[in-house]
Amino acid sequence: MANQIPLVDYLELGDQPHLKALECTSCGARYFDRRNACASCSGTDFRSVAVPNDGIVKAFSIVTFAAPGVPVPFVSAIIDCDGTSVRGNIINCEPSPEVVTLGMPVRLATYVLGTDDHGVEAIGFGFEPAN
Amino acid sequence: MSDDIWILGITMTKFGKHPDKDTVDLASEAAMGALADGGVTMKDMGILAAGCLMQSNAGIGQQLQKQIGQTGIPVYNVANACATGATALRTAIMAVKSGEVDMGLAVGVEKLAGAGLLGGGGTPKSDKKEWSPSGRYGAVTNTDGRIGAASMPAVFAQVGMEYGHKYGGTSFELFAKIAEKNHAHSTLNPLAAYTKRMTLEEIMNDVMIAYPNTRSMCSANCDGAAAAVVVSDAKLKTMSLEQQRRAIKVKASILTSDPYQEGCQVLPDVNTLTKNAARLAYEAAGVGPEDLDLVELHDCFATAELVHYDNLGLCEEGGAADFFLSGATWRDGKTPVNVSGGLESKGHPIAATGIANIWEICHHLRGEAGPRQIEGAKVGMAHVIGLGSACGLHILEKSGL
Structure with a gap:
C-alpha cells in the first residue's frame, strides 16, 4: 500500500485495517x-x-457548528x-438522533479522505452502524 | 483565634459587553470594588494573585498594580483553564494560610464578548498538497471533525450523553430544561449578561451547535471581572464589627486535577476530579450536601450541569435526571443551583468565573442578594472545572455574628 497513508499513525492499514494502541505491560492502560x-501506574x-x-x-454529539x-x-x-475507549466519527449513516443512538453497535470503517499531488491517498477512519 | 480564612471583600463587574473597557480597566474595577467592599486598600494587601486566561502571558497582575497600586508585593499570575479564577483565589488563601501574609487579593478578568466557538479548528492544509505526518499522532491533516470533535460544545455534549448512556433518563428535552431554569434564574440578576427568560421551546428551537446543546444551552462568552480580598482570622479579629459581620468563612478551598481513568485520552473526564474535590471539601468543611443552601456549579453547557449534580453528591449516584426533574435545583427547590443564571445566562468570562461564583454565594450568605436572595442561606458551595482538567471547589459559611 505504498500509495496510501493513514490519517494518523495509530490507524493500521492493510487487508484488515484496525487501530493500534500502546499498552502498559504493568496495568494494561492503553494510549494512542x-x-x-504510564499515566495510570x-x-x-x-x-x-x-x-x-x-x-x-x-x-455522541451531532456537530452542526x-x-x-x-x-x-x-x-x-x-x-x-x-473496554478501550476510542474517539471517532460515526459515518455511513444519516447524522440524526433518530439514527445514531446511545448503545448502538458500530464497527470500524475506513475511507479515502483525499489524494495529494503525488497520488498518495490519505485514509481516514470512522465507525459505521453494525446492524 | 484560629486557622480560619475569611473573605473580607468581594465583587464582580457587570458581565456582558464592555467595548470601552480593556482587561486592565475591568480588573481594576473589580479589584477596587473588592477592596472597598472589605474596607481596605492595596496598601493592606500582602499578595496579589491574578488571572486572565486569554492573555495568560501578559502579566495581568503587574498591569493591574500599575493601575491601582504598585506596592511591591509578590504577584502570582495564574492560568488554569476555566478554573483560573478559583486558582487565583486559592493562591491568595494559601498565602494567608501559610502565615506569610495576613491579607491577599485575588482577581480574575476576561474579555470574551464575540469570541465565538472555543476549542477545535487547527492549521488549514497548505496549498501544496502532500500528505506529511506531523505531531504526536502523526496526523496528515487537521483531525477536528474527522476524528470526533475538539470544540467545547461537542466535548461537553458527549460528557452529558455519556452520563445518559451509563444511567439513562437523559434526553434533548431534559438538557434543554436545565437551560430553561438557568435563563429563568438570571432574570433576577442585574449583573448577568443575559436576563431574558426563555421558554423551553425557544431553547430547543435555537440554533443547534452540537446536539443536544443549542446556542442557549452553551455558556455565554462575555466580558467581566471579579475580585476577592481574603484575610486571616487573627487580622479579622482586629477589624470593625461590621467587617467581621460581613466576612464569609472559607470552610473549604480545594483544587484537584484529573486522575487517570480509562477513556480520559479521548474524552476529558470531568467527573472523577469533581467527585474527589467534593469529598475533600465536605471533609474539610465538616458539612454534607444536605447542608448546602445554594450551589453555583460549572454549567459551561446544559449537558455539564446534569453530571455535576451527581459529582457533587447533590443526588444519589445515577439519579441526576430524576433529581433535576423533581425541581430540586430551581431557586425554590431543595438545593438551588445557579440562581445567578449560571454560565449559560450570567455569562462566562473565563478567569472571572471562578471568583464571580464565590461572590454570588457570599452575596446570599450576607443576605444582600435582593430579589433573588435565598432566604436564610448559611452555607453554600462554588464549583468550577477547567478542561484539561482542574476542579476548584469552595464551601463558604456566613459569619455567626
Whole structure:
C-alpha cells in the first residue's frame, strides 16, 4: 500500500485495517500516543496491541457548528471497543438522533479522505452502524 | 483565634459587553470594588494573585498594580483553564494560610464578548498538497471533525450523553430544561449578561451547535471581572464589627486535577476530579450536601450541569435526571443551583468565573442578594472545572455574628 497513508499513525492499514494502541505491560492502560511513563501506574514498558474493530456508542454529539474549515454536520462519538475507549466519527449513516443512538453497535470503517499531488491517498477512519 | 480564612471583600463587574473597557480597566474595577467592599486598600494587601486566561502571558497582575497600586508585593499570575479564577483565589488563601501574609487579593478578568466557538479548528492544509505526518499522532491533516470533535460544545455534549448512556433518563428535552431554569434564574440578576427568560421551546428551537446543546444551552462568552480580598482570622479579629459581620468563612478551598481513568485520552473526564474535590471539601468543611443552601456549579453547557449534580453528591449516584426533574435545583427547590443564571445566562468570562461564583454565594450568605436572595442561606458551595482538567471547589459559611 505504498500509495496510501493513514490519517494518523495509530490507524493500521492493510487487508484488515484496525487501530493500534500502546499498552502498559504493568496495568494494561492503553494510549494512542507515546508516553514516558504510564499515566495510570507509572510503568515504563509498553507493547503495541490491536484495538477491537467492534464497539458500542457510549457518547455522541451531532456537530452542526464547528471551527472554520471543519465540514459539518458530522457525528463525533466515543466508542467502547471492548473496554478501550476510542474517539471517532460515526459515518455511513444519516447524522440524526433518530439514527445514531446511545448503545448502538458500530464497527470500524475506513475511507479515502483525499489524494495529494503525488497520488498518495490519505485514509481516514470512522465507525459505521453494525446492524 | 484560629486557622480560619475569611473573605473580607468581594465583587464582580457587570458581565456582558464592555467595548470601552480593556482587561486592565475591568480588573481594576473589580479589584477596587473588592477592596472597598472589605474596607481596605492595596496598601493592606500582602499578595496579589491574578488571572486572565486569554492573555495568560501578559502579566495581568503587574498591569493591574500599575493601575491601582504598585506596592511591591509578590504577584502570582495564574492560568488554569476555566478554573483560573478559583486558582487565583486559592493562591491568595494559601498565602494567608501559610502565615506569610495576613491579607491577599485575588482577581480574575476576561474579555470574551464575540469570541465565538472555543476549542477545535487547527492549521488549514497548505496549498501544496502532500500528505506529511506531523505531531504526536502523526496526523496528515487537521483531525477536528474527522476524528470526533475538539470544540467545547461537542466535548461537553458527549460528557452529558455519556452520563445518559451509563444511567439513562437523559434526553434533548431534559438538557434543554436545565437551560430553561438557568435563563429563568438570571432574570433576577442585574449583573448577568443575559436576563431574558426563555421558554423551553425557544431553547430547543435555537440554533443547534452540537446536539443536544443549542446556542442557549452553551455558556455565554462575555466580558467581566471579579475580585476577592481574603484575610486571616487573627487580622479579622482586629477589624470593625461590621467587617467581621460581613466576612464569609472559607470552610473549604480545594483544587484537584484529573486522575487517570480509562477513556480520559479521548474524552476529558470531568467527573472523577469533581467527585474527589467534593469529598475533600465536605471533609474539610465538616458539612454534607444536605447542608448546602445554594450551589453555583460549572454549567459551561446544559449537558455539564446534569453530571455535576451527581459529582457533587447533590443526588444519589445515577439519579441526576430524576433529581433535576423533581425541581430540586430551581431557586425554590431543595438545593438551588445557579440562581445567578449560571454560565449559560450570567455569562462566562473565563478567569472571572471562578471568583464571580464565590461572590454570588457570599452575596446570599450576607443576605444582600435582593430579589433573588435565598432566604436564610448559611452555607453554600462554588464549583468550577477547567478542561484539561482542574476542579476548584469552595464551601463558604456566613459569619455567626
